[in-house]
Amino acid sequence: MIRIENLTKVYTSRKEQVVAIENISLDIPKGAIYGIIGLSGAGKSTLVRCINRLEEPTGGKIIIDGQDLTAMSAVELRQARQKIGMIFQHFHLLQSRTVFDNIAFPLEIAGFKKPEIEARVKELLPLVGLEDKAHVYPSQLSGGQKQRVGIARALATNPKVLLCDEATSALDPQTTLSILNLLKDINQRFGLTIIMITHEMKVVKEICSDVAVIHESKIAEQGPVESVFIQPQSSVAKEFISTVFPNELPEDLLRELATHPNSQIVRIQFLGSRASDPIIADLMKECEVRANILYGSIDHLRSTLFGTLTLELQGDPEQLALAHQYLSQRELKVEVIQNV
């Protein structure tokens, strides 16, 4: 639905040239919640601002529903932008307008008549849970409420795409969760395609269906969230995943385990229904190895279970080989952390 082809943006000043994004290509399916994650300065904001040409790309194409935004005239672009909503980290609300008038603003610009505007705003207020705040000013709202106004304003012209630039980065964890749930709800109810720019893997873990990791202006890797979490390829993706699923064992424990004879430390990761398999009981019964649990966690990637289990396996080489065979037959991802 959205195709980004070889997108490049170079900022040129008198002193220097900065390549903010370089040859980025992405296919974003209709109805996806597509996360774009990267460290500060990686190029995320530039990328998202190029998607609706708030920033003019230096090269490449943005194709939305078959229409090339980069080839559009100013008038065509203005019309196309009505189908692309955007929300920002710092909300960007008009302080002198009430909540109602902030949400009405894009409809006024688009030339809607007063009764139509009133009807649409009255539809949007309950959608974002602000029925009782229509006539208050932004300064009287909490951060989460301000972002709800931002979301209602972005949805006013019935967009097909919602761009979110660090939409929850200024919010506390609980408010972040409530905004993410609202975005998930909107995505499911209206089939809206959402692009989430973030530097926080917990945002990706919570609601994204797909993710692209951007590093030093380029895409380091991309794919469905489950694949990237279970089999990350790039070191930057691994680093991000370790922020939500830390699985390093303490150094002194590793040192102590290194003294155990015939022992191996393995990390097992599993998705979905595999989370309820009796792995340890089977390993002990079928492979006759001893399995000591060193670390375990189970969590959700959106609505799929994702688990990590770090075990010390003890047994002779044949028994350990049998254990690996057993684990690989069950399509679990197994990594040997330490052999003794």
Ligand SMILES: Nc1ncnc2c1ncn2[C@@H]1O[C@H](COP(=O)(O)OP(=O)(O)OP(=O)(O)O)[C@@H](O)[C@H]1O
């Ligand atoms: N208007 C500009 N003029 C010159 N350089 C810019 C401009 N905007 C961004 N850059 C540079 O482009 C690179 C990418 O910046 P960008 O803001 O897109 O990164 P980011 O991943 O969004 O970072 P952050 O999370 O810190 O906002 C950085 O090196 C930045 O300094």
